[in-house]
Amino acid sequence: MPIQISRQELADWLNDTLQPERFRDYCPNGLQVQGRDGIRRIVTGVTASQALIEAAVALDADAILAHHGWFWKNEDPCIRGPKHSRLSTLMAREINLFAYHLPLDAHLEWGNNAQLARVMDWVPDVRPDGAPRRCGPDDLVWLGAPARDMTVGTLAADIAHRLGREPLVIGEPGRPVRRLAWCTGAAQGMMDAALAAGADCYVSGEISEPTVHLARETGAAYISAGHHATERYGIRALGAAIEARFGVPCEFVDIDNPV
Numbered sequence: 001m002p003i004q005i006s007r008q009e010l011a012d013w014l015n016d017t018l019q020p021e022r023f024r025d026y027c028p029n030g031l032q033v034q035g036r037d038g039i040r041r042i043v044t045g046v047t048a049s050q051a052l053i054e055a056a057v058a059l060d061a062d063a064i065l066a067h068h069g070w071f072w073k074n075e076d077p078c079i080r081g082p083k084h085s086r087l088s089t090l091m092a093r094e095i096n097l098f099a100y101h102l103p104l105d106a107h108l109e110w111g112n113n114a115q116l117a118r119v120m121d122w123v124p125d126v127r128p129d130g131a132p133r134r135c136g137p138d139d140l141v142w143l144g145a146p147a148r149d150m151t152v153g154t155l156a157a158d159i160a161h162r163l164g165r166e167p168l169v170i171g172e173p174g175r176p177v178r179r180l181a182w183c184t185g186a187a188q189g190m191m192d193a194a195l196a197a198g199a200d201c202y203v204s205g206e207i208s209e210p211t212v213h214l215a216r217e218t219g220a221a222y223i224s225a226g227h228h229a230t231e232r233y234g235i236r237a238l239g240a241a242i243e244a245r246f247g248v249p250c251e252f253v254d255i256d257n258p259v
């Protein structure tokens with residue numbers, strides 16, 4: 001008999017671990033769509049797209065665990081078009097959909113920011129209580145430095161090498177990186193908070209037109225390293241933690257996205 005956990009057991013553990021009640025998020029966190037009671041196999045992925053659902057069907061998964069789930073604030077609530085297609089594929093197979101957005105960005109061990117630091121070999125600053133030093137809304141922006149001396153140019157090359165994607169760099173390539181700040185995903189709007197906390201280089205996933213001017217006018221460097229590229233690691237680490245704790249196989253499926 002394969003190892004099985006109940007939907008409720010998994011939901012309880014995820015909520016205890018990620019504490020979604022601590023965040024003011026733009027989507028519901030936790031079990032978004034109910035599927036079958038018993039879970040023997042889980043597929044993890046960045047976004048609960050149709051392609052991820054098809055992968056879960058092909059792998060005979062009982063649950064999908066994603067960073068970007070559904071039902072975002074201000075979206076059209078009607079179940080039509082691609083939304084109907086996603087939901088009907090999921091429900092016909094009785095696959096559970098769990099999604100954690102900001103709670104997964106922020107988690108101190110398995111979160112996207114903690115895991116990006118691990119992948120990039122960045123050393124977070126530590127507060128007197130031992131926790132990593134952070135700033136910005138919900139403490140989402142992390143502060144620290146690369147493990148070895150780097151310039152903006154060598155840091156960008158290292159990002160391209162480790163994440164497998166060429167970043168977009170605003171700033172002087174020869175400038176040393178002394179105080180680094182980072183936040184995965186579409187966190188370009190938190191550059192102000194990163195600069196106020198003393199960063200001279202800020203790395204995030206996406207970029208907007210005003211980000212370029214803010215970087216130029218403050219002299220700080222901005223590196224846009226890819227929303228998808230920076231958010232592949234948290235959900236994968238969470239899957240590995242579930243597998244280690246419950247023995248249920250969790251497979252990460254990378255649906256590539258150039259943004």
Ligand SMILES: [Zn+2]
Nearest residue numbers: 068185186231
């Ligand atoms: Zn994201």
